[in-house]
Amino acid sequence: MEMERVAEFPYAHMDRRPRKRPRVGWEAAQHPRAQIGMLCGQEVGDVTSLISSTAPSDHTCSSLYSKGVARNASPPWREDDKDGHYMFAVGDNLTSRYKIYSKIGEGTFGQVLECWDREKKEMVAIKIVRSIKKYREAAMIEVDVLQHLGKHDKTGSRCVQIRNWFDYRNHICIVFEKLGPSLYDFLRKNAYRPFPIDLVREIGRQLLESVAFMHDLHLIHTDLKPENILFVSPEYIKVSEYKDGSFSKRLPKSSAIKLIDLGSATYDRKDHTYIVSTRHYRAPEVILGLGWSYPCDMWSVGCILVELCSGEALFQTHENLEHMAMMERVLGPLPQHMLKRADRHAAEKYVRRGRLNWPEGAASRESIKAVQKLPRLQNIVMQHVDHSAGDAIGLLQGLLRYEPSERMTAREALGHPFFSAGNRRRY
Numbered sequence: 001m002e003m004e005r006v007a008e009f010p011y012a013h014m015d016r017r018p019r020k021r022p023r024v025g026w027e028a029a030q031h032p033r034a035q036i037g038m039l040c041g042q043e044v045g046d047v048t049s050l051i052s053s054t055a056p057s058d059h060t061c062s063s064l065y066s067k068g069v070a071r072n073a074s075p076p077w078r079e080d081d082k083d084g085h086y087m088f089a090v091g092d093n094l095t096s097r098y099k100i101y102s103k104i105g106e107g108t109f110g111q112v113l114e115c116w117d118r119e120k121k122e123m124v125a126i127k128i129v130r131s132i133k134k135y136r137e138a139a140m141i142e143v144d145v146l147q148h149l150g151k152h153d154k155t156g157s158r159c160v161q162i163r164n165w166f167d168y169r170n171h172i173c174i175v176f177e178k179l180g181p182s183l184y185d186f187l188r189k190n191a192y193r194p195f196p197i198d199l200v201r202e203i204g205r206q207l208l209e210s211v212a213f214m215h216d217l218h219l220i221h222t223d224l225k226p227e228n229i230l231f232v233s234p235e236y237i238k239v240s241e242y243k244d245g246s247f248s249k250r251l252p253k254s255s256a257i258k259l260i261d262l263g264s265a266t267y268d269r270k271d272h273t274y275i276v277s278t279r280h281y282r283a284p285e286v287i288l289g290l291g292w293s294y295p296c297d298m299w300s301v302g303c304i305l306v307e308l309c310s311g312e313a314l315f316q317t318h319e320n321l322e323h324m325a326m327m328e329r330v331l332g333p334l335p336q337h338m339l340k341r342a343d344r345h346a347a348e349k350y351v352r353r354g355r356l357n358w359p360e361g362a363a364s365r366e367s368i369k370a371v372q373k374l375p376r377l378q379n380i381v382m383q384h385v386d387h388s389a390g391d392a393i394g395l396l397q398g399l400l401r402y403e404p405s406e407r408m409t410a411r412e413a414l415g416h417p418f419f420s421a422g423n424r425r426r427y
């Protein structure tokens with residue numbers, strides 16, 4: 001087994017699945033001279049009490065200074081793009097405290113930039129939220145949730161830590177500790193080859209700990225997916241494997257992970273009926289309009305763990321009826337009592353004589369074929385997992401129970417034999 005040490009995980013933004021908007025073209029590659037002028041940024045919030053005590057990295061900004069960017073210069077005023085995204089150039093200041101190094105991510109709410117924090121002397125990730133009222137308001141809720149979680153997360157190991165936030169040129173900016181690549185980044189870089197089961201176990205355990213921690217605080221994440229689970233460290237190793245030919249695979253050097261994107265997190269109430277979760281990880285009660293709560297996170301965890309074992313998203317679909325037909329194919333028939341209680345809209349479109357209107361209601365023959373080619377859950381797991389497959393199947397069946405009240409809770413899942421000492425091997 002050949003091993004190669006690599007220090008940085010290159011972020012790439014193109015995604016085979018159409019989940020995120022493709023990268024917008026902009027001036028990121030340029031290093032324009034900054035204009036000297038008044039600073040427009042104003043720090044209106046401070047959560048310095050949450051600042052972790054990690055030692056600052058010895059990163060320096062000398063390369064940027066040498067390009068003539070004055071330390072306290074404010075960048076020229078630029079119009080936001082048509083969607084309200086902040087326009088920037090690498091090397092710009094973001095208030096006098098932060099300097100922009102690169103763009104590392106993008107989502108519905110805004111862009112995430114890698115920045116140097118001059119005060120703490122460390123790299124941080126700053127989410128620059130779109131300058132649109134609803135996103136600004138949602139960002140303030142995210143800040144509130146992050147502060148609440150930070151106060152209770154004594155070890156700082158469950159969710160991404162907020163360092164600071166401020167309002168800059170009508171954009172809410174949330175400063176986070178900088179984490180490594182997402183689980184999805186790894187899957188994509190590995191051409192959607194599965195993770196070893198012992199790594200899946202380590203990730204699954206931490207993911208469940210984080211979800212249990214949130215649920216204990218009466219918070220539901222509602223958008224758990226491989227993109228929102230980040231390795232803490234960017235370091236990885238390259239491993240050569242010989243299976244149907246030779247290929248090399250990247251594996252993280254450390255399995256430590258944290259949850260990000262608390263922008264959709266919500267406090268538990270009994271009456272949630274609006275649509276939540278990214279399609280592939282959406283629970284059946286959400287699709288059927290039955291109301292949802294903590295168990296919708298557990299369904300997402302089940303889908304994520306299958307994806308880590310197999311390499312591919314379990315339910316690759318963009319349509320409700322096909323999605324539920326896929327669930328039936330993999331997990332067996334949906335319970336009649338759930339279909340009967342479906343809200344009027346869902347019942348009219350997807351239910352016929354007390355059962356799913358499938359294949360009659362299918363949009364195309366391709367759709368029927370896509371459903372037919374899906375294996376049963378047991379077969380998916382046995383195809384990819386060499387040891388502890390039986391326990392993995394038991395756990396996944398508990399997480400993917402249709403009836404939310406029967407679905408495993410995060411604490412129950414943590415007690416499952418899949419995580420017991422006998423199964424645990426050092427990743």
Ligand SMILES: Nc1ncnc2c1ncn2[C@@H]1O[C@H](COP(=O)(O)OP(=O)(O)OP(=O)(O)O)[C@@H](O)[C@H]1O
Pocket residue numbers: 104105106107108109110111112125127160176177178179180182227228230260261262263
């Ligand atoms: N702390 C961090 N460290 C490193 N990268 C990060 C960090 N936070 C976010 N990212 C990167 O930025 C991307 C977008 O972040 P995030 O999911 O929080 O944005 P969003 O706009 O709320 O997304 P969504 O559309 O999923 O709601 C992530 O997928 C990740 O690649």
